[in-house]
Amino acid sequence: MANTGIIRAIKSFVQRRPFLTLILLLAFFVGFLFINIEVLHFTSSPQFCAKCHPKEGTGPLTEVYTWKKNIHSQQGVSCLDCHGRPGFFYYMKAKIKGLSDLYNFAVKGKEHMIEVLQKSINDPVYASQVVSMESCLYCHTDYYNQKYRKERIMTLAGITFRALDNIKNPQYRMSKNMIDIMREDVRSNPDIDPKHAAHIRADISCVFCHRGVAHSGELISYVSKDATNLEKVCTSCHLNNKDIISMRDIVLSKAGNPAKFSHNFHLQMFECSTCHPSLFKMKAGTSAISFETHFKDVYCFTCHGENKAASFDCALCHQGR
Ligand code: HEC
Ligand code: HEC
Ligand code: HEC
Ligand code: HEC
Ligand code: HEC
Ligand code: HEC
Ligand code: HEC
Ligand code: HEC
Numbered sequence: 001m002a003n004t005g006i007i008r009a010i011k012s013f014v015q016r017r018p019f020l021t022l023i024l025l026l027a028f029f030v031g032f033l034f035i036n037i038e039v040l041h042f043t044s045s046p047q048f049c050a051k052c053h054p055k056e057g058t059g060p061l062t063e064v065y066t067w068k069k070n071i072h073s074q075q076g077v078s079c080l081d082c083h084g085r086p087g088f089f090y091y092m093k094a095k096i097k098g099l100s101d102l103y104n105f106a107v108k109g110k111e112h113m114i115e116v117l118q119k120s121i122n123d124p125v126y127a128s129q130v131v132s133m134e135s136c137l138y139c140h141t142d143y144y145n146q147k148y149r150k151e152r153i154m155t156l157a158g159i160t161f162r163a164l165d166n167i168k169n170p171q172y173r174m175s176k177n178m179i180d181i182m183r184e185d186v187r188s189n190p191d192i193d194p195k196h197a198a199h200i201r202a203d204i205s206c207v208f209c210h211r212g213v214a215h216s217g218e219l220i221s222y223v224s225k226d227a228t229n230l231e232k233v234c235t236s237c238h239l240n241n242k243d244i245i246s247m248r249d250i251v252l253s254k255a256g257n258p259a260k261f262s263h264n265f266h267l268q269m270f271e272c273s274t275c276h277p278s279l280f281k282m283k284a285g286t287s288a289i290s291f292e293t294h295f296k297d298v299y300c301f302t303c304h305g306e307n308k309a310a311s312f313d314c315a316l317c318h319q320g321r
Contacts, residue, residue, distance in 0.1 A: 040161060043098065044080050046073075052105055052113070058217040060117035066215040074219075075176060077139070081164045082214065085132045087152035091161050121212075128205035136206045138164065141182045145169035189224050192282040198248075209233050230282075231273050242267045250284050259289075259317040261300075 014021045042048055046064050055061040067073050072082070084094030105113060120130045137144035145168065154165050173180060179187060181196040194209065206213070211233075212221045224230045238245055247263035266275075276282050279302055289299050300317070304310040 037159060037161075040095065043095070044078070044162060046079055049079055052101075058215075060114045060121065062217075063117075063215050066217045069217055069219065070214050070221075071219050072214050076163055078163060080162050081139075082131050082135050084162075084164075085134045086138045086148045086164055087154060088156055088161070088165075089153065091165075121215075124205075124208050124211065127211070128207045131207065133200075133205045133207070135164065137200070139167060139169070139172065140178065140180070141200075142169040142173065142180050143182060145172075188220075188222065190283075191277065191286070192224055192230075193284065194223070194282075204237075208237070227273070227277055231271075231276075234272055238267065239271060252285070252287065252289065254289075257318040257320060259300075260319055261317075 046067065050064040053061055053063045056065045058066060064079075067079065080091065080094055084091050104116075120127045134144070134148065138148055139145070149168065155161075160166055170180070179185070182200060183197075186192065186194065186196075199209075209223050210221070212218075223233055238247075242264075247267075250261045250263070251258050252261055253259070279299055280287055287299055293299055294301055294312075295305070301308075304317070305312050
């Protein structure tokens with residue numbers, strides 16, 4: 001039979017030229033690996049994504065275009081650096097998710113696709129699943145970068161698949177002149193302390209506050225770009241869930257007998273905008289309250305005072321130590 005003929009021919013070739021066989025096998029194997037890695041690389045590139053996400057402007061299908069206009073693309077942060085959790089296996093998982101998108105594209109069509117993309121733009125809960133906060137934490141903090149690097153396989157035999165694989169903090173962060181968001185004050189807005197660490201501890205995704213961080217069409221999409229936007233973002237959780245979400249008391253103290261302020265208590269009566277930013281900055285220790293200010297219509301004493309709505313009993317605020 002023809003088959004046995006071929007097998008016999010191969011056998012005799014292998015016996016006569018064992019070294020050449022080995023080299024050929026190796027070359028084949030390396031070539032196979034190379035092609036696969038090239039396919040992985042190519043299908044991760046923004047040019048590839050643009051085949052199905054091709055539009056200009058803002059809104060669904062403009063993701064490659066808006067990314068190009070964003071600070072992240074300018075700093076070499078690519079699609080799968082955000083849309084895929086850190087670690088080799090999560091990279092592969094993101095690739096498999098890509099295959100299912102390909103399937104959906106072929107089977108369910110463009111209408112369905114736009115519907116899904118629109119959902120991610122409108123619904124913060126859905127958006128927080130489209131991009132894991134692990135990736136954001138990986139670049140923007142030291143703690144999580146080191147934690148994930150220690151716990152996970154980052155590269156396979158030294159091959160890197162995306163920029164993320166090689167990023168080590170604090171080196172990367174410092175080379176980009178970025179703060180560690182868990183430990184340092186934000187520089188872009190000195191009037192606000194967004195309490196990054198407290199929200200990270202509570203497992204609140206970055207996306208809840210930083211909507212459109214890569215796809216708003218702006219270079220940097222500031223949360224606090226105006227008071228109304230900030231108010232909207234913060235109240236979406238803090239007022240609507242004020243009985244569940246607890247804020248620690250703030251001790252406003254210069255010396256002596258420090259005064260205590262409770263957000264939890266005041267939020268039973270007031271909205272953020274009653275006090276922020278007109279009476280107080282959203283940052284502890286920024287109010288210059290002296291004994292004289294106790295008798296003016298400023299700070300706490302807009303409400304607390306003799307003949308005012310709220311009590312002026314010294315011990316109410318100065319509770320002693
Ligand atoms: C063959 C067309 C196609 C290509 C190429 C493509 N996508 Fe998509 N993408 C889709 C479809 C279809 C959806 C809607 C998914 C669904 O039906 O759940 C989608 C949705 C998404 C979503 C939203 C995820 C979700 O589940 O809501 C992200 C993020 C995304 N794509 C990123 C990418 C990235 C990054 C690339 C390039 C590496 C890429 N896409 C390449 C077709 C494609
Ligand atoms: C691969 C690393 C990396 C990932 C992943 C990443 N970023 Fe960034 N981010 C950067 C770099 C680099 C800059 C640019 C810093 C600069 O030039 O000031 C930046 C800038 C920013 C800025 C603007 C900072 C400023 O100075 O005002 C915000 C906000 C931000 N990122 C949030 C996020 C969020 C949210 C995520 C997750 C969805 C994320 N980043 C994912 C690296 C990353
Ligand atoms: C509670 C809302 C909130 C959450 C949650 C949040 N941020 Fe922020 N973040 C802000 C605000 C407000 C600012 C101030 C600048 C602005 O308005 O965008 C800021 C600023 C930043 C900056 C700029 C730092 C600088 O030096 O100015 C980065 C980077 C950033 N955030 C990253 C993240 C990342 C990464 C996450 C998720 C791990 C996250 N943030 C979660 C509200 C938030
Ligand atoms: C800095 C991190 C970051 C990078 C880089 C990034 N994205 Fe996104 N992407 C997000 C976030 C966060 C969302 C969630 C929705 C939102 O807030 O805009 C999102 C949403 C999406 C969606 C859902 C539809 C939409 O418009 O919201 C698609 C599709 C998408 N990204 C594709 C891409 C592609 C393609 C690239 C590369 C060209 C890319 N993303 C790069 C963070 C990123
Ligand atoms: C997605 C929901 C959500 C959003 C949006 C949100 N927060 Fe929070 N916030 C929380 C949760 C949950 C906690 C943690 C409560 C706890 O630790 O028990 C918290 C805690 C806080 C605390 C108390 C921190 C501490 O140490 O006690 C402050 C201050 C705060 N948030 C301010 C803000 C500001 C400012 C914004 C808008 C920029 C905002 N939050 C947006 C959910 C949210
Ligand atoms: C009755 C007045 C009042 C209301 C209402 C109020 N705050 Fe405050 N807030 C303060 C005071 C006072 C401080 C401390 C200012 C200081 O120390 O100088 C503060 C500080 C903050 C800080 C900085 C916290 C820190 O530890 O640095 C954040 C963030 C904040 N508020 C968010 C909010 C949010 C979000 C709401 C609405 C859900 C809100 N506040 C409602 C009075 C108020
Ligand atoms: C927008 C008006 C308003 C502002 C501003 C305000 N308060 Fe109050 N506060 C009230 C009202 C109303 C009550 C409840 C009535 C009362 O106890 O007299 C109250 C109650 C209190 C209480 C008693 C309840 C508790 O938490 O134990 C303390 C203490 C207090 N405020 C401290 C402060 C401090 C400190 C400041 C400034 C940093 C401040 N308040 C700013 C309106 C305000
Ligand atoms: C509504 C809350 C509130 C009430 C009521 C109040 N204080 Fe204060 N007081 C503060 C705050 C806030 C500060 C500034 C933070 C600090 O130094 O503890 C302050 C600071 C002070 C200071 C230090 C000022 C400085 O320059 O260092 C003195 C003294 C003082 N209060 C005395 C009083 C006396 C006396 C009363 C009663 C007549 C009183 N306070 C009632 C909130 C209050």
